[in-house]
Amino acid sequence: MNQTSLRDEDADHTLIMAAFGRSLDAADPFVVGFNEAILPMAISDPTLPDNPIIHVNAAFERLTGYARDEVVGRNCRFLQGPETYPEDVSRLRDAIGRSERIEIDLLNHRKDGTPFWNRLLVAPVFDRGRHLRYYVASQHDVTLERETLALLEAEQRELEASAAETQVRLADSAARLQFALKAGRLGAWTFHPASQHLDASDGCKIVFGYDPGAAFGYPEFLETIHPEDRARVVEAIQETIATGCDYDIEYRIVTPTAEVRWVAIRGELLTRADGTALSMTGFSTDITERKRTEEHRALLAGELTHRVKNTLATVSAIVNQTLRDAASMSEARDTIGARIGSLAVAHDLLLRDEVEGATIADIVTGVMAPFDDGGGRLFSVEGPHVRLEPRVTLALSMALHELATNAAKYGALHVAGGHVTISWSVGIGEGGRRLAFMWEETGGPVVTTPTRTGFGSRMIERVLAQHMRGTARIEYRDTGVVFTIDAPL
Numbered sequence: 001m002n003q004t005s006l007r008d009e010d011a012d013h014t015l016i017m018a019a020f021g022r023s024l025d026a027a028d029p030f031v032v033g034f035n036e037a038i039l040p041m042a043i044s045d046p047t048l049p050d051n052p053i054i055h056v057n058a059a060f061e062r063l064t065g066y067a068r069d070e071v072v073g074r075n076c077r078f079l080q081g082p083e084t085y086p087e088d089v090s091r092l093r094d095a096i097g098r099s100e101r102i103e104i105d106l107l108n109h110r111k112d113g114t115p116f117w118n119r120l121l122v123a124p125v126f127d128r129g130r131h132l133r134y135y136v137a138s139q140h141d142v143t144l145e146r147e148t149l150a151l152l153e154a155e156q157r158e159l160e161a162s163a164a165e166t167q168v169r170l171a172d173s174a175a176r177l178q179f180a181l182k183a184g185r186l187g188a189w190t191f192h193p194a195s196q197h198l199d200a201s202d203g204c205k206i207v208f209g210y211d212p213g214a215a216f217g218y219p220e221f222l223e224t225i226h227p228e229d230r231a232r233v234v235e236a237i238q239e240t241i242a243t244g245c246d247y248d249i250e251y252r253i254v255t256p257t258a259e260v261r262w263v264a265i266r267g268e269l270l271t272r273a274d275g276t277a278l279s280m281t282g283f284s285t286d287i288t289e290r291k292r293t294e295e296h297r298a299l300l301a302g303e304l305t306h307r308v309k310n311t312l313a314t315v316s317a318i319v320n321q322t323l324r325d326a327a328s329m330s331e332a333r334d335t336i337g338a339r340i341g342s343l344a345v346a347h348d349l350l351l352r353d354e355v356e357g358a359t360i361a362d363i364v365t366g367v368m369a370p371f372d373d374g375g376g377r378l379f380s381v382e383g384p385h386v387r388l389e390p391r392v393t394l395a396l397s398m399a400l401h402e403l404a405t406n407a408a409k410y411g412a413l414h415v416a417g418g419h420v421t422i423s424w425s426v427g428i429g430e431g432g433r434r435l436a437f438m439w440e441e442t443g444g445p446v447v448t449t450p451t452r453t454g455f456g457s458r459m460i461e462r463v464l465a466q467h468m469r470g471t472a473r474i475e476y477r478d479t480g481v482v483f484t485i486d487a488p489l
């Protein structure tokens with residue numbers, strides 16, 4: 001049944017409703033209160049077919065745009081439209097059907113078609129005989145509230161989405177930072193001077209030789225610093241806190257397993273708005289490898305300088321002594337050339353073995369190579385693996401060169417059938433391990449002790465003995481020259 005037919009068919013009802021309007025006492029304060037209330041209100045009569053409106057107030061007219069005459073006699077559903085949720089209408093119908101009070105927000109339309117959110121309250125009114133007599137309703141426009149709420153909800157959803165996105169980005173950059181710290185073997189730390197509290201990342205603990213799960217606070221940090229570097233480190237921390245200068249320091253630590261490491265620490269001071277120190281934060285890294293390389297390089301540079309000086313002194317001695325002992329300039333030229341050549345061989349050996357020196361076998365093979373005919377008849381070489389210090393390597397090389405030169409000129413290597421046995425052994429003697437070295441010539445011409453002691457013999461006996469801190473002796477036996485060394489290893 002539509003509203004038009006209702007009005008046409010139920011002329012009686014219209015009359016009843018008009019009568020209700022007239023029955024209202026304009027002087028009754030409740031009537032005045034109802035009519036003049038700010039809140040829109042309506043009264044319906046459920047005893048009439050389709051529960052029509054029998055009275056509305058002025059606020060209702062202002063809200064909906066309908067005049068009282070246009071609505072009286074109609075069911076209030078005319079305010080609904082296609083966008084009104086059917087579930088809301090069902091709830092209303094059910095409550096009204098059960099004569100129950102209901103409060104609900106639903107979408108309505110004004111006469112001009114504009115929508116608004118209606119916070120509707122419908123309540124039944126019973127007469128003295130407990131029979132349902134009227135329904136009263138209030139309509140409150142909550143469009144602004146709903147829209148604001150919807151806006152706030154949308155904003156909140158947006159905020160939540162962006163917070164979630166920020167969270168993801170943060171987690172992502174934290175993961176990338178972790179990766180960078182790990183790849184660079186860096187540890188991160190933050191120190192709070194006021195509370196003396198130190199926060200160290202797992203990487204930082206590893207740098208300091210602690211397990212990632214272990215407690216590593218300021219006391220442990222101080223404890224780990226090498227005693228000789230501790231004062232310097234603490235001073236640098238205090239200076240950064242006092243002046244705000246960057247904290248950039250390299251020092252030694254002793255890990256819980258007593259391993260000495262070098263670490264590099266960089267950090268900066270974070271201050272409060274008033275300029276006072278808040279915290280220090282930065283990175284730590286293990287630079288032990290780099291320090292060892294630097295030390296090794298410095299050692300090599302020192303060794304090289306030392307060797308160059310020694311070589312120049314040796315060359316100078318070779319030239320002076322050879323010129324003094326030589327019978328002629330041409331003999332001097334040959335001898336100087338050969339002696340400097342043997343020096344070069346010794347240097348080759350040293351270069352190959354860096355600062356560690358060479359083995360006796362290497363020295364013998366290197367120096368004897370120019371004197372050997374390759375047939376294996378001239379030399380017998382026998383002895384264990386013994387590595388000598390660089391300066392001893394040099395001295396032994398020169399000594400062997402002199403022995404071989406003399407043997408080639410006057411001794412076993414001068415005649416066919418001559419032989420040189422070079423042998424050495426290591427035994428335990430006075431003060432620990434000792435080296436016994438022997439050069440023994442056989443099958444050569446009868447040997448006599450030379451009248452003059454030239455550079456070669458002096459070098460052999462004195463210099464070698466001094467370098468080896470032992471004794472070196474040349475004997476001119478009838479059978480041939482015998483040279484022996486007895487020195488600690």
Ligand SMILES: Cc1cc2nc3c(=O)[nH]c(=O)nc-3n(C[C@H](O)[C@H](O)[C@H](O)COP(=O)(O)O)c2cc1C
Nearest residue numbers: 042043044075076077079080092093135136137139
């Ligand atoms: C006194 C009274 C006032 C009402 N005011 C409104 C109103 O402002 N807007 C609305 O959509 N429905 C209002 N209704 C509800 C409808 O009139 C109707 O009861 C609802 O649409 C459910 O019934 P139906 O399914 O027959 O339409 C009011 C009902 C009563 C009894």
